[in-house]
Amino acid sequence: MIPQTIYGNFHYYYDIGGGETLVKFPIVKxxxxxxxxxxxxxxxxxxxxxxxxxxxxxxxxxxxxxxxxxxxxxxxxxxxxxxxxxxxxxxxxxxxxxxxxxxxxxxxxxxxxxxxxxxxxxxxxSPTEQMAMERGEERGIQQGGERLIIRLLNRRFGVIPASLTEKIHQLSIEQLELLGEALFDFSTITNLDQWLENRT
Structure with a gap:
């Protein structure tokens, strides 16, 4: 038999095979x-x-x-x-x-x-160790974003100068996301240089 719950009184009643179980739950707020x-x-x-x-x-x-x-x-x-x-x-x-x-x-x-x-x-x-772990995770995400952006730029313009790579390493995660969107509008390496100059 399906268990029966009497919600109004917070009782739980179970009847199966002639056996019965009744549990009363105290209310705590x-x-x-x-x-x-x-x-x-x-x-x-x-x-x-x-x-x-x-x-x-x-x-x-x-x-x-x-x-x-x-x-x-x-x-x-x-x-x-x-x-x-x-x-x-x-x-x-x-x-x-x-x-x-x-x-x-x-x-x-x-x-x-x-x-x-x-x-x-x-x-x-926690929270000191937890925050250290979060910083490590954030840095890992940022490094992954940097590598991806640099690979995309290298495919578009050839190997980019080390000076521009260094500027990319200085970008925040939010700036890397913006650069990922903007790089498709760049027609020359000069566009990238100007974009980075405005943000670093």
Missing amino acids: LFDYQSRLDELESNNNPFAIITIAHLKTKATISNLTEREQWKWILIRGLYERGLTKEQIVKLFKIIDTMMTLSKHLQAALIIKIKNLEEERKMPLI
Whole structure:
């Protein structure tokens, strides 16, 4: 028999072969804990920390400065709860992913985290390592774009001068995309030189 779910009462009833199973689900609304932050802060249960992060993420949608302050309080508090390193790292990643910040505020937070890492001699994995990985991925994408653009230009005009190649290496990913579109309009190597001169 197909399981029956009584949504109004949040019960789950299953009847098959003469056997019956009834499960009652308690209702929990995270928003109800908004007035119980003191209780959550004193609770070492990992879900208490995640609940605070969720509530403060919702409450600071239009105030990222306040969100950065709460994010720092939560991260710093991980060390004061008697958690293991593994627990700290896992909760840290959840908080970091949930409570997103602008690049400026995230950079300021990272400085605080680095100082905390040095003080506690217990380095975390994110966001410092994560940002380093992102920079590496971005650089890989940029290098791939540079190689493709140079190959296309070499096929169109022959081997281009090293001075122009060096200018291409100085372009950002966004500028490389623009150059990829513009190069089809170039009729001479001088057009490329002028285009690069205007942007570098």
